[in-house]
Amino acid sequence: MYEHMNKIPGMQQDSFIIDHSSVLPLHYQVEDLLRKLIEQPEYQNGKLLPNEVDLAKKLGISRNTVRQATNKLVYERLLVRKKGVGTKVASNNITTKLNKWSSFTHEMDEKGVKFKNYSLKISWEVADAELSKVFKIDKKTKILKLERVRGVASEPIVYFISYFHPRVGLTGDEDFSKPLYEMLENEHHTTAVISREGISAILADDELSEVLKVAVGDPILFRKRVVFDPGERLIEYNLGYYRADRFTYTIDIERG
Amino acid sequence: MYEHMNKIPGMQQDSFIIDHSSVLPLHYQVEDLLRKLIEQPEYQNGKLLPNEVDLAKKLGISRNTVRQATNKLVYERLLVRKKGVGTKVASNNITTKLNKWSSFTHEMDEKGVKFKNYSLKISWEVADAELSKVFKIDKKTKILKLERVRGVASEPIVYFISYFHPRVGLTGDEDFSKPLYEMLENEHHTTAVISREGISAILADDELSEVLKVAVGDPILFRKRVVFDPGERLIEYNLGYYRADRFTYTIDIERG
DNA sequence: TTTGTTCATATGTTCATACATACCAAATAT
DNA sequence: ATATTTGGTATGTATGAACATATGAACAAA
Numbered sequence: 001m002y003e004h005m006n007k008i009p010g011m012q013q014d015s016f017i018i019d020h021s022s023v024l025p026l027h028y029q030v031e032d033l034l035r036k037l038i039e040q041p042e043y044q045n046g047k048l049l050p051n052e053v054d055l056a057k058k059l060g061i062s063r064n065t066v067r068q069a070t071n072k073l074v075y076e077r078l079l080v081r082k083k084g085v086g087t088k089v090a091s092n093n094i095t096t097k098l099n100k101w102s103s104f105t106h107e108m109d110e111k112g113v114k115f116k117n118y119s120l121k122i123s124w125e126v127a128d129a130e131l132s133k134v135f136k137i138d139k140k141t142k143i144l145k146l147e148r149v150r151g152v153a154s155e156p157i158v159y160f161i162s163y164f165h166p167r168v169g170l171t172g173d174e175d176f177s178k179p180l181y182e183m184l185e186n187e188h189h190t191t192a193v194i195s196r197e198g199i200s201a202i203l204a205d206d207e208l209s210e211v212l213k214v215a216v217g218d219p220i221l222f223r224k225r226v227v228f229d230p231g232e233r234l235i236e237y238n239l240g241y242y243r244a245d246r247f248t249y250t251i252d253i254e255r256g
Numbered sequence: 257m258y259e260h261m262n263k264i265p266g267m268q269q270d271s272f273i274i275d276h277s278s279v280l281p282l283h284y285q286v287e288d289l290l291r292k293l294i295e296q297p298e299y300q301n302g303k304l305l306p307n308e309v310d311l312a313k314k315l316g317i318s319r320n321t322v323r324q325a326t327n328k329l330v331y332e333r334l335l336v337r338k339k340g341v342g343t344k345v346a347s348n349n350i351t352t353k354l355n356k357w358s359s360f361t362h363e364m365d366e367k368g369v370k371f372k373n374y375s376l377k378i379s380w381e382v383a384d385a386e387l388s389k390v391f392k393i394d395k396k397t398k399i400l401k402l403e404r405v406r407g408v409a410s411e412p413i414v415y416f417i418s419y420f421h422p423r424v425g426l427t428g429d430e431d432f433s434k435p436l437y438e439m440l441e442n443e444h445h446t447t448a449v450i451s452r453e454g455i456s457a458i459l460a461d462d463e464l465s466e467v468l469k470v471a472v473g474d475p476i477l478f479r480k481r482v483v484f485d486p487g488e489r490l491i492e493y494n495l496g497y498y499r500a501d502r503f504t505y506t507i508d509i510e511r512g
Numbered sequence: 513t514t515t516g517t518t519c520a521t522a523t524g525t526t527c528a529t530a531c532a533t534a535c536c537a538a539a540t541a542t
Numbered sequence: 543a544t545a546t547t548t549g550g551t552a553t554g555t556a557t558g559a560a561c562a563t564a565t566g567a568a569c570a571a572a
Binding site: 304307308309323337338339340341342343 | 521522523524
Binding site for chain 4: 281282319
């Protein structure tokens with residue numbers, strides 16, 4: 001019998017890709033695979049993904065599992081499905097084009113691209129009223145405080161203050177120049193899952209003007225952030241002061 | 257044979273709830289039902305939802321369909337699942353408690369709670385370079401411009417400028433004092449789905465200080481927003497100027 | 513008292529299957 | 543030439559069944 005078996009463009013081998021014996025759920029493996037796949041320029045340019053039935057056959061799994069994976073990406077707005085047509089990468093060119101009005105975006109912040117640490121200070125601070133309330137711990141407890149100034153080559157852009165919950169078990173001797181959340185994941189079994197943020201605008205005071213090299217009274221984007229683990233336990237409390245002339249915060253929101 | 261058939265607390269009748277003949281997908285009906293169900297104080301207080309198998313049996317549908325519905329709510333962080341235990345309402349108390357550091361939140365903005373319109377101005381503006389680029393239309397095209405000042409009883413808080421894509425078909429005679437997106441939905445078949453935002457901090461200039469009743473040089477939270485329909489077509493281009501002393505922007509973010 | 517073990521229960525994953533519905537384009541009728 | 547029908551293809555919805563795995567509680571052993 002002649003099986004057609006189209007090659008899926010941009011995909012490595014015929015199979016070997018999905019590991020049925022892995023502990024990782026199949027849908028998760030597919031999701032991963034798709035993420036890599038759709039990075040390819042052809043898909044970025046609007047080419048339809050291989051259809052679900054073919055893909056399932058190709059990977060040796062059921063269509064439901066393929067759907068489970070694509071569903072996630074659709075929910076994340078990475079993919080767009082169209083009934084009777086197919087699935088393709090969402091046109092996110094809008095984002096990049098519209099973001100021209102700012103030179104710095106949230107993504108860069110998250111991935112730490114191009115950013116370097118200007119200064120790093122680690123200290124232990126005794127919890128005051130605010131910290132004890134945020135972390136729900138006694139007022140006298142010592143909390144690890146991490147201060148960072150980060151920016152691009154020529155200038156500082158953001159001033160971070162991080163407080164870490166004692167539960168995480170940081171000693172202060174860790175290498176904080178490495179990506180923070182990776183470090184927490186690998187060395188402290190702490191996974192950062194959600195972060196809740198509040199953003200406001202303030203004016204630079206003496207300290208901020210000194211740290212960020214701006215004039216007193218310059219506008220500063222102020223962000224408070226609380227990071228949780230999957231069990232919704234607080235991991236980190238983070239204050240961020242961004243130079244408003246160099247930084248814009250970009251967000252996608254869904255409307256019910 | 258004795259069937260146990262537990263009553264599901266807080267639920268109306270035994271059935272009649274799920275309408276198999278409805279055009280609405282079952283999973284959607286279940287989702288709706290769950291949304292209403294978990295509003296009940298008992299579930300808000302941490303009571304476990306009825307388990308999936310029971311619920312499926314109770315509603316006369318398959319477990320998969322129940323899961324499809326709950327999945328959505330889990331993704332929205334309304335529900336938390338725990339293997340071997342059950343599903344319950346996510347403890348969102350964290351949000352509300354932590355938000356005390358600001359008096360105004362994003363939610364209030366979205367729902368328009370307590371806000372009233374101070375002034376309203378409708379005009380037609382000829383697209384300049386920026387607008388023609390954003391809307392991808394000719395430079396000479398006329399675009400409906402809506403200016404609003406909104407706030408609470410005693411003071412203005414935010415100054416909005418909205419531009420609407422000609423495709424939407426607004427005439428300028430609409431009642432813009434009604435909730436905007438409802439109006440678009442009902443009267444212009446235009447559903448607002450996602451909005452992409454950029455947030456920055458600026459200083460109040462003469463115009464803003466006049467409109468928002470603040471001093472020149474006061475910090476202003478500046479937001480650009482583009483609103484799309486489900487087909488990712490641009491509906492609205494919106495500029496928002498928020499008094500930073502009265503407004504904080506609150507966001508939940510997921511970390512991959 | 514503490515530490516294993518077992519067991520019931522609930523969610524987590526996956527499959528095979530079926531039918532519904534939207535879209536597009538080619539064939540056909542007007 | 544221009545509607546209209548129709549078939550092919552794709553996603554959308556829904557079922558039922560099975561097995562995997564995490565949790566917590568009851569129970570038993572150290």
